[in-house]
Amino acid sequence: MHSYKNILDGAKGLLVETILAIEPTGLEYVVVGGWSPFLRNKTSYSHPGTKDVDILFNDGDVVGKIDKAVESLLSKGFVISAKHDFQLFKKLHVQGKDVIYHVDLLHPQESSNSPELMVDHFDLGLSEDYEFANDKRAKSIALPSSKFLFDGFYNSEIFKHEVSDGSVKEISIPLIDEAGLIFSKCISAQVTKRPRDSYDIFLALKQPNVKNTIEKLRDAASKYNQVRKSILSLYEFIDDEDSRFEYNVYKYVIDTNEKDLRSYCREKLEEILG
Structure with missing residues (x-):
């Protein structure tokens, strides 16, 4: 065996x-x-x-x-x-x-x-x-x-x-690609018992193809109201300094001096929402 x-x-x-x-x-x-x-x-x-x-x-x-x-x-x-x-x-x-x-x-x-x-x-x-x-x-x-x-x-x-x-x-x-991954985890990332979903979103926004990901989500948000609502909900979660988004991301970031990962993700979502 x-x-x-x-x-x-x-x-x-x-x-x-x-x-x-x-x-x-x-x-x-x-x-x-x-x-x-x-x-x-x-x-x-x-x-x-x-x-x-x-x-x-x-x-x-x-x-x-x-x-x-x-x-x-x-x-x-x-x-x-x-x-x-x-x-x-x-x-x-x-x-x-x-x-x-x-x-x-x-x-x-x-x-x-x-x-x-x-x-x-x-x-x-x-x-x-x-x-x-x-x-x-x-x-x-x-x-x-x-x-x-x-x-x-x-x-x-x-x-x-x-x-x-x-x-x-x-x-x-x-x-599923990075754009689909981000959408699929917009709500679950806000659930306390699912901290890795925040990191998955951060990682998707750090990939070399992030411009294409943003364009796809921007287009989907203009076509599908539920996509826009979900992205907006995620943005509000990340924008809230009292949320656990940044804490959750740093749980999985190893050996890096990079700071303010929350601001980076917020800026990318702003690009999606226009």
């Missing part, structure tokens, strides 16, 4: 195995979350990586649409969570110990036509309990106002790593 050298190493294996299972289904999807700032980082700053995989399916808001993805993941050794119907687990071996990783299945939620938080996709052949006849189904969970991300806010990233049998596999990841 192949044993990964650390938790992040195992997470990389999880990413590869997830994509290998989903890609043959032909479904349109994008990888969101922490893999974007980790794999796209071209700065001198380091990124701690991530430990799970978040998959956003373009048509996941349609009942049953991603059943092929769920079926394929289950056939590759993933297992469904008893508690969270949108989550699958994968057991990997890390430094001689069994470690459980998870994959989240997401769908776009546009309030005008898809108000549902959870959408049913796959009958697992299990009963929820003895008293009720409800069957347990695999579901996806909503990522609000994210449909536009499929309109040019991701591109492919080539990645290869060991999978659980020890072989090395190469994949092409449809990975």
